Structures are given as structure tokens and as C-alpha cells.
Amino acid sequence: MSQAMLADHCGVSREAVSNWLQGESRPRPLKLKMISQALDIDVKSLLVSNVPQPVVAYRTKNKVPATDASMAAARNLGVQLRQLVPFVQDFLFAPAHLDSPVVSDSYIRRVTQSVRSKLGLSAYEPISREHLLQLHRDFGSILVPVRWSGEKSGHENALSVYLPDSKTSWVVFSLNAKSDDFNYWLAHELGHCYSLHAISGEEGEAFAERFAQELLFPHEASVRAIDEIYSHSQPLDWAKSLAQAYNISVVTVIKQVELTARALNKEVPSLQTDEFWQEWKSKRETVPTVARTLFVDEDLQVEKYIQLCEDFFKTPVFEAISQWQLKEEGRSPAFISSVLNIGLEEAIELSVALMNRAKRHNVGAPSLNNDR
Numbered sequence: 001m002s003q004a005m006l007a008d009h010c011g012v013s014r015e016a017v018s019n020w021l022q023g024e025s026r027p028r029p030l031k032l033k034m035i036s037q038a039l040d041i042d043v044k045s046l047l048v049s050n051v052p053q054p055v056v057a058y059r060t061k062n063k064v065p066a067t068d069a070s071m072a073a074a075r076n077l078g079v080q081l082r083q084l085v086p087f088v089q090d091f092l093f094a095p096a097h098l099d100s101p102v103v104s105d106s107y108i109r110r111v112t113q114s115v116r117s118k119l120g121l122s123a124y125e126p127i128s129r130e131h132l133l134q135l136h137r138d139f140g141s142i143l144v145p146v147r148w149s150g151e152k153s154g155h156e157n158a159l160s161v162y163l164p165d166s167k168t169s170w171v172v173f174s175l176n177a178k179s180d181d182f183n184y185w186l187a188h189e190l191g192h193c194y195s196l197h198a199i200s201g202e203e204g205e206a207f208a209e210r211f212a213q214e215l216l217f218p219h220e221a222s223v224r225a226i227d228e229i230y231s232h233s234q235p236l237d238w239a240k241s242l243a244q245a246y247n248i249s250v251v252t253v254i255k256q257v258e259l260t261a262r263a264l265n266k267e268v269p270s271l272q273t274d275e276f277w278q279e280w281k282s283k284r285e286t287v288p289t290v291a292r293t294l295f296v297d298e299d300l301q302v303e304k305y306i307q308l309c310e311d312f313f314k315t316p317v318f319e320a321i322s323q324w325q326l327k328e329e330g331r332s333p334a335f336i337s338s339v340l341n342i343g344l345e346e347a348i349e350l351s352v353a354l355m356n357r358a359k360r361h362n363v364g365a366p367s368l369n370n371d372r
Contacts, residue, residue, distance in 0.1 A: 001038065009038040025327065026083065052164040054078025055197040057204055073341070077172070078161040080339040085166045087320035088142055094167050095140045101195040103207045105214075105263065111194070112214040123220035126246040132186040133313065141171050141193050143315045146340050147291065147305070148174040158185040159341075160192040169193040172341070175309075178284065179293040180249045187212035213256045216248050222260040229257060230268050239271060251280065302349045322354040322361070331355045 007017045010031050019025040027035060027046075036043040056074040098111065116123070119131055136143060158173040171189045191211030192204065199207055217225075225242055232238040236250075239257070243250040254271045261268045291298045295308050306318050321339070325331055336354075337347035 006035065006038055010034040024086075051082075054082070055162040055164065055200065056159065057192045057197060057200065057208070058159040074159060074161070077159070077339065077341055078163060078170075080335065081161055081170050082163055082166070083335075084317065084320040084324055084339065085163065085168055087323045088168070088316045095169065095193075095196075097196045098194050098198075101198055101207060103199065103203055103210065105210065105259075108207070108210045108214050109219055112211060112218065115215060116218065123218045124224070127183070127187075127216060129183055129186070129247065132183060132190065135190055136171065136186065136193070137314060139169070139190070139193050141169050141190070142317060143313045144170055144172040144317045144340065145175050145309045145313055145315065146172060146342060147346070148176055148342070157181065158189050160189045160197075162192075162197045169196070175291040175294075176289045176298075178249075178287045179290050180243070180287055182290045182293075183216060183248055184212050184252055187215045190215075213252060213259070217242075217246055217253055217256045219260060221246075222256045223264070225253070225257050226261050226264075226266060226268060229271075236271055236276065302346075302353045306350075306353060318350075318354060319357075321350070322358045325351065325355050326358040 003017045003021070004014050007014045010017070010027075011034070012031065016025070020027055032043055032046055036046060054075050054077075056071065056078055058074060101107070101111075113123070115135065116125075116127065119127070119135075121127060121131075133143075157177040158171065161170040161172065162168070163170070169192075171186075171193065173185060173189070177185060188208045188211070191208035194211070195204070195207060197204060225239075229235045229238050229242075239253050240250045243253045246253070254276075258268070258270060258272070289298060291300075294312060295305075300308065309315060310318060321336060324335075331351040333344055333347040333351040336342070336350050337344050340347070340350075342350075
């Protein structure tokens with residue numbers, strides 16, 4: 001069967017068939033079924049691939065282990081992201097990464113000290129949100145800001161995906177996460193990126209957690225804080241003031257101080273009491289989201305949301321989706337829903353806005369078939 005005959009059978013152009021065969025695009029499910037019928041073969045045989053599976057990392061609320069279904073959904077998101085790779089960057093250089101990372105306090109401390117040194121920061125200076133975003137950009141992380149609702153199941157704050165075949169690292173994060181935790185999640189996912197997910201599962205999460213704690217509230221600052229906190233008449237209030245100074249959650253401060261105290265064999269009373277956690281949880285609703293902190297308005301019109309995300313995070317992902325739709329010759333809310341793990345209603349809004357952008361940016365391009 002010639003490419004032209006297959007194109008006629010599937011109701012697409014010969015160029016579309018050529019792109020499928022060259023691996024430049026993937027047939028949609030309906031087209032896959034048509035191909036299998038035309039060639040009289042099973043659909044599954046069309047999906048066999050030697051491309052390495054995406055490597056994903058995320059932790060659910062309260063550190064509950066991710067279900068098999070959640071991990072499958074996350075890997076599927078990674079598969080969809082692979083289609084955007086040709087539109088985000090060229091690959092002249094592989095990202096600089098850690099060689100044989102290990103979950104060791106001394107090792108992680110050396111790594112974070114090196115990172116802070118490159119930023120020109122001492123062990124006692126706070127690391128800013130702009131610093132963290134710059135570190136992601138320098139590494140080559142592709143940031144994907146989304147508006148996940150608070151009711152989302154799994155990876156409520158952030159999810160990182162590494163695609164071994166293209167050596168690209170994607171960091172998908174929620175703009176509805178609480179702002180006091182945002183720096184932690186940026187640092188946490190940076191740890192996954194630097195390790196290229198060489199360590200995974202609970203060990204990988206432990207590495208990323210310790211990396212974030214040491215980067216945001218270094219060992220030296222924590223050592224100094226031990227006596228300050230526990231000699232203060234109101235130790236929790238002092239811990240809160242340190243959290244505000246370092247633009248991190250008080251939980252990060254308390255955990256890091258207690259870890260440091262144990263490492264130094266210092267006996268200090270824990271601030272993680274039942275009363276502390278009850279108060280902390282009761283006040284979470286009053287903590288503003290990332291979207292409110294950065295953009296003032298959480299309910300942005302879709303065009304404004306795209307523009308602000310591109311301006312602040314310097315992300316290429318929306319332009320990549322725009323160009324992907326243009327190449328596919330039509331809007332695809334289902335793809336956007338999968339690649340951003342968002343509801344179909346919001347995906348439709350994004351699809352329309354990004355298609356309109358593609359049309360404006362590609363004056364003179366072939367006409368688009370929005371019914372595909």
C-alpha cells in the first residue's frame with residue numbers, strides 16, 4: 001500500500017502520513033484505528049516503541065504513596081509532553097547534572113553550598129524566588145505553570161518529568177499552591193532535575209526534600225537558629241520570623257532546625273506538637289495562593305493568564321502548544337487536557353486562545369481545519 005492510498009483511507013493528506021512514518025507526529029486514536037483497519041493489523045502493534053518511558057516524580061498530600069493509577073496518569077502526561085519537545089528548544093548541549101547523586105546529608109550540603117556559591121550567596125542569605133527560577137532556567141528546566149484546583153487528586157503542588165530520549169526536564173506546578181510553600185516546591189523539583197531522576201521512588205523524594213531544605217535554609221543558618229529559637233521566650237514565634245525572612249514555610253524551618261540539632265547530638269524540644277499542626281492546618285485557608293501573590297487576581301482571563309505566565313516564568317510551553325496545534329492543523333483540547341492535566345472546559349479555552357495566537361503569528365500559513 002502506498003502512502004497516498006493510506007492517506008486516502010484515513011482521510012488525511014499524504015504529508016500527514018509521511019510525518020507519521022518519519023516520527024514527526026503521532027496519529028490520533030481514530031486515525032490509529034483507521035490505519036490498523038487499512039493494514040489489517042492490531043492497533044497495539046502500531047504502538048510498540050523502543051523510546052524510553054518518561055521518568056516522573058511527585059508526592060501526594062501528607063506523603064501518601066502514589067497509587068498505580070496516579071503514576072500511570074503522570075507517565076501519560078510525560079508521553080504527551082514528548083510531542084512538544086521539537087517546539088521548546090534545540091539540543092546542542094545536554095543539561096549539567098549531578099554525577100551519581102546519593103541521599104547523604106554531607107553530600108547534599110556540598111551540592112547546595114556549590115549552588116549558593118554560584119549565585120554569590122553566603123550560607124546565611126535567603127535565596128529568592130527569582131534565584132530559584134534562574135537556576136531552573138540555567139539548568140534548562142521547562143516550566144509548566146497550571147491552574148490545578150485544590151481538589152485535585154495527586155501531585156497537588158508540583159510534578160517533574162524527565163524524558164531520557166530528549167534529555168529534557170519538565171516541571172509542572174500548580175499556581176493554586178500556597179505561596180509560602182512555593183519556594184520549597186521550586187527547590188524540591190530542582191533537586192529532581194539536577195539528579196536527572198537517577199534515584200527514584202521514596203529515595204528520590206528524600207533526596208529532593210533534603211536538597212530543598214538545605215538550599216533554602218542552609219546548615220549554617222540552622223545551627224545559628226537552634227540556640228536562638230530554643231532560648232527565645234516564644235520559640236514558635238521566632239521560628240515564624242525566620243520563615244518570613246527566608247520566604248519559606250515555618251514547617252521547613254522547624255524540620256531543618258530539628259534535623260540539624262539531631263545531627264549535632266543536641267537535645268531540643270520538638271516544636272512539631274499536635275497544637276502546632278492543628279493551628280497550622282486551621283490557618284492554611286488564609287494563606288494566599290501563588291497566583292494571588294504573583295498576579296493579584298486568581299481568576300484571570302485565559303489570554304492574561306498565558307501572558308503573565310510567559311512574562312514571569314519565561315516558559316515556552318504555551319507557544320509550543322500553539323505551534324503544535326498549528327502543525328496538527330486544528331485545535332485539540334483533549335491533547336491540552338492531557339498534557340497539562342486540566343479539565344476539558346479550561347482546555348477548550350486554552351486551545352482557542354492558542355490557536356488564535358498561532359494564526360496571528362503565522363500569517364500566510366495553510367488554512368486550519370478545526371474539525372479534526
